[in-house]
Amino acid sequence: MVSDAPPPDLLAILERAGCRDTAPRRAIVSLLEQKQEGFTLEALSDELPSVGRATVYRTVKLFQEAGAVCKLATINGSHIYSLCGVGHHHHHTVCVECGAVEEFRVDAVERLIGEISADIPGEVISHRLELYVNCHSCPASKGK
Amino acid sequence: MVSDAPPPDLLAILERAGCRDTAPRRAIVSLLEQKQEGFTLEALSDELPSVGRATVYRTVKLFQEAGAVCKLATINGSHIYSLCGVGHHHHHTVCVECGAVEEFRVDAVERLIGEISADIPGEVISHRLELYVNCHSCPASKGK
DNA sequence: TTAGATGCAAACGGTTTGCAAACCA
């Protein structure tokens, strides 16, 4: 149920989008590909001092548009970004303690929303579901 | 299913919170009480030129904390605020065309999330569900 | 009388943009 999302091939996404192959983009990609958790672009940018902030934002936006990165709402209304499997609809759990993000897909959710739609005036175009959790692996420190 | 949410008594909420009865707050309250749709605080503030921006933000935050105003994510990741019935857990539909917000509550959603929780590592603390709709009453103009 | 509320303006965090220089194809 909690999917082990296959990491998207970010370089391939860039290529498919007709983007040039540049050093800053490669640096961003290789950092992103090792991110298991949610992250902020601030932090991402700080981890890449050799890459300009604007480039980080621009590149991540490319991935967002390609569906490889999702922008999630945290419980306090701020945002975190998360790598995610492209091409399949899914939702996320976000740990309120450590920010760890997991992807999940439960067909029952989609089915239920389909049923609800019938009772909603107008046409349901899409939806967003976030579960806020305490992941129980962070505070007690035993890594993730 | 789509609830006709009884509008919360905002003045009562302020009183209960031990707030003083002031002209700016009354102005904000009476504007809020006639808002059926989602709104931004920018816009709200613009509609109240006699009230300082900070006061609008501070007052709406009071209502947020009291549960009478919810901050929703729009489909593009920005936020809108919406008056909502206090005291009962609910979700929202947001029209992607006109921004109209409706409140709904479906027990099946809560039940399903309870079931999912069993399969999620860690403890599910809360959740957020938003449905993005085309409300079909806005574009063709026939009012709401 | 005085704690609480206000308005202003400045600061803030996160993000986007204009632009000239650097770079890939």
Next chain:
DNA sequence: TGGTTTGCAAACCGTTTGCATCTAA
């Protein structure tokens, strides 16, 4: 070479804060 991409800095948006003034109680 020419169009893309970059980095910088400035601008931006939505929101919060410090502070001196004002006001309800």
